[in-house]
Amino acid sequence: MPLHIDHISLASPHIFRSADTLSKETGLGYWTGEWLRDSSVNIVPLGPPGNFIEISGFIDIFSLRHMDERKQWILDITETGDHFNGLCLGVDSMEELEAFAKHWKSTVNRADNPDPAAHFQRANGYILPMASTPAGKRTPWMHGLPNVYFYPDRTYHSSGQPTHPIPNQVQPTGIKWVEVGGTPGELAEWLGGMRYVEMLPLKFNGKSLGVWAVCVGAEEHDDIVIRRPAASDAVPISKYGAWS
Amino acid sequence: MNIHINHFSLGARNAFESAARLRNETGLGFWTGEWVRDISCHMVPLGNGPHGKDAFIEIQCYVDAHAHLKDTRPNYRYDVLSVDNEYNSDYWTGLMLGVDSLSDLEAIAKRLGGDVTPEDSRTNPYNHFQRPDGYVLGYQSAPRYMMGRPAKWPMDMPGIYYYPDVPGRTSNQPVGAAPHLRRPAGVKWVVFGGTNELLSDWMGVDAEKTIPVRFNGKAVGVWEVCVAMADSQDVIIRRPAAASVIADDSKYRRPA
Numbered sequence: 001m002p003l004h005i006d007h008i009s010l011a012s013p014h015i016f017r018s019a020d021t022l023s024k025e026t027g028l029g030y031w032t033g034e035w036l037r038d039s040s041v042n043i044v045p046l047g048p049p050g051n052f053i054e055i056s057g058f059i060d061i062f063s064l065r066h067m068d069e070r071k072q073w074i075l076d077i078t079e080t081g082d083h084f085n086g087l088c089l090g091v092d093s094m095e096e097l098e099a100f101a102k103h104w105k106s107t108v109n110r111a112d113n114p115d116p117a118a119h120f121q122r123a124n125g126y127i128l129p130m131a132s133t134p135a136g137k138r139t140p141w142m143h144g145l146p147n148v149y150f151y152p153d154r155t156y157h158s159s160g161q162p163t164h165p166i167p168n169q170v171q172p173t174g175i176k177w178v179e180v181g182g183t184p185g186e187l188a189e190w191l192g193g194m195r196y197v198e199m200l201p202l203k204f205n206g207k208s209l210g211v212w213a214v215c216v217g218a219e220e221h222d223d224i225v226i227r228r229p230a231a232s233d234a235v236p237i238s239k240y241g242a243w244s
Numbered sequence: 245m246n247i248h249i250n251h252f253s254l255g256a257r258n259a260f261e262s263a264a265r266l267r268n269e270t271g272l273g274f275w276t277g278e279w280v281r282d283i284s285c286h287m288v289p290l291g292n293g294p295h296g297k298d299a300f301i302e303i304q305c306y307v308d309a310h311a312h313l314k315d316t317r318p319n320y321r322y323d324v325l326s327v328d329n330e331y332n333s334d335y336w337t338g339l340m341l342g343v344d345s346l347s348d349l350e351a352i353a354k355r356l357g358g359d360v361t362p363e364d365s366r367t368n369p370y371n372h373f374q375r376p377d378g379y380v381l382g383y384q385s386a387p388r389y390m391m392g393r394p395a396k397w398p399m400d401m402p403g404i405y406y407y408p409d410v411p412g413r414t415s416n417q418p419v420g421a422a423p424h425l426r427r428p429a430g431v432k433w434v435v436f437g438g439t440n441e442l443l444s445d446w447m448g449v450d451a452e453k454t455i456p457v458r459f460n461g462k463a464v465g466v467w468e469v470c471v472a473m474a475d476s477q478d479v480i481i482r483r484p485a486a487a488s489v490i491a492d493d494s495k496y497r498r499p500a
Contacts, residue, residue: 014311016277019376030376033286033420035260040307057307058309059258060305062326062333065326078310124421125423163376166378
């Protein structure tokens with residue numbers, strides 16, 4: 001696969017309530033138990049070739065005793081409910097990932113960081129090896145912009161794990177399109193060329209940057225469109241200035 | 245009336261971390277995904293209870309940051325978990341006893357001067373434990389004190405529970421696969437604070453002769469749980485009782 005969509009992050013004030021609501025709304029199942037430091041993600045697989053929505057939120061509220069910019073952003077964008085807060089792209093090699101890091105004059109969050117606290121951990125003890133770029137104190141998500149991931153081992157990719165069974169469950173057949181704010185030109189400028197934008201099944205709505213909707217195909221079912229406001233609708237990206 | 249140990253509540257800042265650490269410490273597996281109101285639970289079945297009514301541990305943490313930030317009322321459990329300890333601030337936050345019928349539960353509630361919680365799991369699921377598959381746990385408990393807990397009873401005396409659905413019971417759900425799991429074979433004993441006289445007065449029977457409990461005379465609440473293992477030595481789970489770090493609980497009591 002060339003540059004592709006890997007997953008979409010949905011910030012939630014209560015990840016179990018949000019997952020329950022989304023499953024009842026769409027028939028999409030989810031699995032639970034993955035966590036990273038003060039947050040957990042409930043994962044909604046979207047079907048082949050391997051995409052998912054991660055419903056993310058705080059599960060350690062004591063960490064809020066030591067507030068920082070990222071935590072405040074998460075609080076602010078979930079104050080009024082769920083907001084899509086991250087478009088997460090994927091590449092198939094470290095070389096491609098490093099090329100993006102170089103383009104952004106950044107570095108890579110390495111998959112082989114020996115500190116388990118730096119990685120997603122699952123209920124079965126599995127630690128997810130995942131590399132991403134750009135690295136830095138501020139995620140590009142706060143600017144409504146995507147980052148890029150590379151998984152050295154996709155055997156246990158989040159999209160392929162079994163969900164809890166849910167009533168009237170539908171089988172997703174993959175992302176059909178993702179609606180994002182801004183224009184193709186703005187995204188091309190961020191990614192380093194229009195050719196990257198053309199690799200992605202995106203629709204642009206001209207609103208503030210970020211994800212606004214995800215359309216998923218499903219077996220024997222109409223396409224499922226999941227609409228939530230982008231994080232930039234709650235906290236304008238202008239609050240953070242230019243990405244650095 | 246048959247009174248047995250139904251479950252234990254273990255408060256954690258991060259139940260995900262706490263459950264993984266407990267599994268590494270003991271080999272006890274857990275399952276995830278159940279939640280009630282602003283709390284998520286990791287569930288640890290303990291095996292070999294009477295008639296399929298195994299005991300279990302519910303490891304709880306708060307998952308609704310906004311609800312917490314907006315709540316201005318004194319929060320006993322939050323204040324307990326704010327105190328550092330050697331277990332990443334895990335504290336035993338409850339011993340829950342079980343009975344086998346609603347009439348038994350009503351009799352206990354009446355004796356303790358309280359009510360039984362309503363069975364409104366179908367009309368008000370948000371107040372009940374919910375699972376991802378849509379199951380809502382329809383249990384009832386007592387005593388519920390709408391006008392304040394009588395002053396004679398400390399915080400953290402055991403709640404009494406009636407779980408009518410045995411197959412759907414928390415302890416009868418499969419734990420997630422994980423390396424080096426061990427097989428629990430039931431609760432052997434519990435160390436509880438206070439005295440046998442106090443707990444017996446609460447239970448209406450001689451506590452020591454009814455459940456496998458020992459007393460250490462410290463703050464009321466659970467201090468240790470010993471779990472038999474079918475495939476290896478017993479394990480003892482030691483965490484401080486919640487009440488051990490709250491010198492004065494008066495501000496947490498609802499006015500009578």
